[in-house]
Amino acid sequence: MALKDFISKIEENLYEISKDYKPEMLVPARFYASPSMLEDIIKDKSLEQLANTATLKGILKYALAMPDIHEGYGAPIGSVFATDLVEGLISPGAVGYDINCGVKLLRSELFKTDLENHKEKLADLIFQTVPSGVGRGGYWCLSFKEMDEVLAHGLDFLKQKGYADNEDLNYCESRGSLTSASSEAVSDLAKRRGLDQLGTIGAGNHFLEVQYVSEIYLREEASKLGLKKDQITVLIHSGSRGLGHQVATDYIKKFGFLASQYGISLVDRELAAVPFSAKEGEAYFKAMQAAANFAWANRQLITHLLRECFFKIFGPRGTLKSVYDVAHNIAKIEEHEIDGLKKKVLVHRKGATRSFPVYHPELPPDYLEIGQPVLIPGSMGTSSYLLLGDKKGKEAFYSSCHGAGRLMSRHEALKKLEGNKILKELAEKGVVARIHSIKGLAEEAAEVYKDVDEVVEVVARSGLAKKVAQFKPLIVIKG
Amino acid sequence: MSHYEILPHPADIKVKIWAASRRELLFSALKALYEISGPQLDSPPVEVQSEIKATGANFPDLVVDFLSQVVSLTDVYNSAFSKMEIQFLSDTELSGRLVGYRFKYLDKEIKGVSYHHLDYQEENGLCTITIIFDI
Numbered sequence: 001m002a003l004k005d006f007i008s009k010i011e012e013n014l015y016e017i018s019k020d021y022k023p024e025m026l027v028p029a030r031f032y033a034s035p036s037m038l039e040d041i042i043k044d045k046s047l048e049q050l051a052n053t054a055t056l057k058g059i060l061k062y063a064l065a066m067p068d069i070h071e072g073y074g075a076p077i078g079s080v081f082a083t084d085l086v087e088g089l090i091s092p093g094a095v096g097y098d099i100n101c102g103v104k105l106l107r108s109e110l111f112k113t114d115l116e117n118h119k120e121k122l123a124d125l126i127f128q129t130v131p132s133g134v135g136r137g138g139y140w141c142l143s144f145k146e147m148d149e150v151l152a153h154g155l156d157f158l159k160q161k162g163y164a165d166n167e168d169l170n171y172c173e174s175r176g177s178l179t180s181a182s183s184e185a186v187s188d189l190a191k192r193r194g195l196d197q198l199g200t201i202g203a204g205n206h207f208l209e210v211q212y213v214s215e216i217y218l219r220e221e222a223s224k225l226g227l228k229k230d231q232i233t234v235l236i237h238s239g240s241r242g243l244g245h246q247v248a249t250d251y252i253k254k255f256g257f258l259a260s261q262y263g264i265s266l267v268d269r270e271l272a273a274v275p276f277s278a279k280e281g282e283a284y285f286k287a288m289q290a291a292a293n294f295a296w297a298n299r300q301l302i303t304h305l306l307r308e309c310f311f312k313i314f315g316p317r318g319t320l321k322s323v324y325d326v327a328h329n330i331a332k333i334e335e336h337e338i339d340g341l342k343k344k345v346l347v348h349r350k351g352a353t354r355s356f357p358v359y360h361p362e363l364p365p366d367y368l369e370i371g372q373p374v375l376i377p378g379s380m381g382t383s384s385y386l387l388l389g390d391k392k393g394k395e396a397f398y399s400s401c402h403g404a405g406r407l408m409s410r411h412e413a414l415k416k417l418e419g420n421k422i423l424k425e426l427a428e429k430g431v432v433a434r435i436h437s438i439k440g441l442a443e444e445a446a447e448v449y450k451d452v453d454e455v456v457e458v459v460a461r462s463g464l465a466k467k468v469a470q471f472k473p474l475i476v477i478k479g
Numbered sequence: 480m481s482h483y484e485i486l487p488h489p490a491d492i493k494v495k496i497w498a499a500s501r502r503e504l505l506f507s508a509l510k511a512l513y514e515i516s517g518p519q520l521d522s523p524p525v526e527v528q529s530e531i532k533a534t535g536a537n538f539p540d541l542v543v544d545f546l547s548q549v550v551s552l553t554d555v556y557n558s559a560f561s562k563m564e565i566q567f568l569s570d571t572e573l574s575g576r577l578v579g580y581r582f583k584y585l586d587k588e589i590k591g592v593s594y595h596h597l598d599y600q601e602e603n604g605l606c607t608i609t610i611i612f613d614i
Contacts, residue, residue, distance in 0.1 A: 044489055071489050073595040073613070097591050097613055133584050193554040203588035204614050242554040245590045245613075249547050256594070257536065269594040410614075411487045437586055479588070 003047055013458050016062070017051055024055040024267055031065035032396075034458050037450070041069055046076035052267045053081055058088020058276075060338050060345060066352050066401040067458040068450060072096070074270030077351035080399040082336060083276065085344055089264070090281045091273035092251040092288070094348040096329035099247060099288055100295030101206075101239030103375040104172075104325035105386065106303060107225075108310065109317055110232040112212040115474060118313055122210065123432045123475045125309045130208060130302055132201040133436035133479035139305060141196045150198065151183035151191075154293030155300055163304045170364045172325040173354065174332075176296035181289035186243070187250050190287075194243030194294060199301030203436070203479030205444055206238045208302070209377075210475035211384060217467040221370045221388060225323055227469050234320060235384055235471065236302050237377050239329070240295035247291045251284045276346055285331065292330055299325055323386070324373035326353050328402040336397050347397050355389030355400040355465045374400045374465045376456055379449035380433075380441075380478070381426050384471040385456050392463030400465040401456070404449035417442040426476065433476040440478065483511035492589070492612040493596070497605055501538055502568060504606045508546055509563055513579075515612065517586025518559035525581040527558040533573045539599035542608055545573055546592040553589075557581055589614055 006021040013032055019025040029050045033041055041047060046069045053075045054063040060082045069078035074093025083089055115122070131138055142150065149157045155176025158164040169175045183191075201208055213231045216222045227233070240247075255272035259265070262274055274281045303320065310318030331348045338345065347354075356363055356372040363372055371388035378384045382404070389398060408416075419438035422445050426433050435441050460467050486493040496511050498504040529552050535541030549560055560579030567574045591613040598609040 073593045073611075077490075133588075189551050189555070193551055196557075197554075203585075204590070242551070242590065246551055249551075249591055252594070253544065253547075269597070409487045409489045410492065411485060436584060439586065 004042055013462050017047060019054065021051055022055065025051060026057070027054050027059050027062045029054045029063040031069055032067045032458055032462050034067070034454060037067060037454065037458070040450070044071040046071045049074065049076040049268070050079055052271055053079055053094060055267050056083060056089050056091060056271065056273055057264065058084040060084060064396055064399070066399070067455045068351065068401045068403055072350065074268055075348070075350050078401065079350050080347065080352045080397055082345040082347045082397050085276055085333065085346055088276055088346060089273035090276040090284060090331060090346060091271055091348065092248050092255065092284055093270040093272060094350055095248070095288060095331050096350045097245045097248040098239035099244035099329055100292035100327045101329045102295060102299065102325065102327040103377055104236045104299040104303065105323040105373070105375050106234040106306065106320040107227060107323050108232045108320050110314060112230040112232065114314070115232060119432045119475060122309065122313055123434050123477070125312065126208065126306065126475070126477055127434035129309050130201060130305045130477065131199065132208070132477055133203055138196050138199040138301070140198055140301060142198060144191065147191050147195060148183040150294055150297045151186055151290035152181055152293070153177055154296045158297050158300045164300050168300060168303065168322045171322040172296060173327055176293070176300065176325065178289035178292055180286055181293050182286035183290055185283045185287035186247055186290050190243050190246035190250065193246050194241060197241040197243065198298055199305060200241060200298070201238045201302065201477070201479055202241050203440065206479060207380070208237070208477040209235045209384070209473045211235055211471040211473050213469050214383065214472040215470035217469065221468045224366065224370050225373065225386070225468070226321065227323070233471055234306055235375070235377055236299050238298055238302065240291040241298060243294050244291040247287045251287065254280065288331060292327060295327070296325060324375060326373070326375050328353060334397070337394065349399055351402045353400045353402050354398060355387070355393050356398050357389045357391045357393060376401060376452065377403050378452040379404045379446040380444055380476060381429060381431055381473060382446045382452055385467060386469045387456070387459065387465035387467055390463050390466050393465065396464055401459050404452040404455055408448040410443040413443045413445060413448045414439065417445050417447060431473050431476055433478070435478045437479070444478065482507040486609070488611060491614050493609065494612065495607060495609045497607040499604060499606070501606055502565065504608060505542065505545060505565070505573070506563065508542055508608070509549060509560065512546055512549055512589065512612070513559055513561045515587055516553070516559055516589055518582035519584050520559070521581045521583055527556045527579050527581055529556060529577045531575055531577050535571055538570045539597055539608060541571055541573060543592050543594055543597060543610065546610070549577065550589055550592060552577060559585070587614060
């Protein structure tokens with residue numbers, strides 16, 4: 001029998017793969033999708049990978065995937081699952097290589113009309129000031145001592161150095177600093193990779209966009225977030241750069257050797273895992289937290305550089321304030337309801353966003369009555385969204401999607417699409433683009449991704465998060 | 480003569496690399512990584528050398544670790560490595576020296592090397608490995 005024979009519909013936009021699909025599966029696997037998305041989702045290996053995650057010891061309830069699911073390494077991109085803290089495993093492959101790849105949203109007091117005569121100038125200034133692409137070192141080349149501080153303290157250290165303020169910390173997941181982080185758990189090679197990468201966007205699907213608020217769906221909630229129609233905002237999409245990749249590489253290799261020692265038989269080498277309670281599990285958790293702190297510091301230093309750019313052109317009116325900053329690739333200890341009881345568990349999110357509902361104790365006081373902002377970047381030239389965590393998210397360990405999700409291979413994109421044509425089409429839409437690689441532009445064109453509007457609709461209709469605002473790009477900066 | 484071929488992959492770069500021996504396969508893999516990265520070198524070129532050590536449970540694992548180390552050193556030195564002197568090589572260990580040049584930028588940032596869909600074959604005197612570069 002084929003995989004599709006084991007898939008049943010649980011409710012509108014929610015499907016389940018029975019645990020009978022593989023003898024090693026300990027729980028079923030569920031995924032959110034609209035009927036029209038199903039065909040594409042079944043095409044690649046992503047559901048196979050989701051079923052594989054359901055074999056990890058100590059997994060609770062079910063393995064889950066968001067509608068932007070696509071094939072990754074080990075666990076698919078868009079997956080979420082929780083493991084027991086005592087019996088369960090921790091897997092670097094289920095967090096992802098780019099630890100705390102994430103998104104930060106900033107708002108200004110400027111409006112779309114204010115940018116009309118400054119778009120080209122602002123795009124040039126940002127492109128010159130904020131390093132993007134490969135090989136351009138950062139604004140701040142860290143010493144090893146400073147690196148250890150960034151890894152241990154994240155945004156707290158940036159604030160101490162004058163690159164962040166209280167609001168930046170308040171409006172950031174975990175206040176931008178995971179306190180169990182340990183720089184000692186991070187290899188020297190990882191640190192060396194990151195020394196000149198703080199405050200850099202990088203390449204691949206990472207980008208920076210100056211946008212405007214194109215639609216408000218929930219007026220009161222938008223107002224509490226300081227968002228108004230046509231207001232200028234900035235979205236930063238980047239992660240822990242080479243440092244995070246090295247942490248993942250180091251521990252995936254280590255855990256591959258250790259698995260048999262712990263009696264773990266792996267269905268996929270990239271899902272290498274050890275017990276969370278083992279000393280090696282603890283070491284990875286500390287190193288991953290350190291890399292997450294580095295990523296928050298990275299997005300914050302980019303924010304600092306952007307503030308300088310906006311101030312140069314617009315003066316005090318160009319002040320950029322933090323709306324929120326969320327991680328897409330991370331494992332965290334959270335309290336969730338398991339079999340009717342509240343329990344602390346380890347939630348792995350890989351290409352998924354935490355989306356706590358109203359009155360969750362981890363929310364900043366100003367957001368207690370509205371819920372946690374969930375930032376969904378679109379593909380190039382398309383809309384991005386801000387949603388708020390909703391109560392039904394409880395069924396998904398309070399998680400939501402993270403983006404559009406890839407549909408077409410880079411190879412196919414290069415064959416079918418032309419970078420120069422895309423650039424022209426963006427210009428026709430009024431979008432100014434500054435890029436390092438014209439080939440890279442074709443590989444990241446909107447056509448190679450799923451329709452972000454549909455992904456967001458599925459999340460909203462499933463009650464995981466509610467739509468608050470839509471954003472459209474005016475300036476795109478890419479590596 | 481081409482020593483590698485890029486295969487379709489949804490998000491990253493899947494490469495099939497071949498050579499007449501295991502030793503030669505490492506050189507082919509290094510060349511593939513270099514060419515796919517597409518470095519624009521500093522002018523005049525600045526040579527960079529680095530020691531390299533890799534380990535693996537078996538030869539395909541060793542190739543993954545070797546390429547992972549090259550990717551890491553590329554980041555550390557902002558240099559693209561195209562040559563190597565092998566000082567010691569077994570199926571599970573490699574030590575040697577990489578030689579490369581500082582770059583202004585890379586056309587493609589390869590961030591890591593994956594075990595996903597790793598496939599190694601030896602047939603009719605040809606060693607072939609299929610490997611995915613994470614970008």
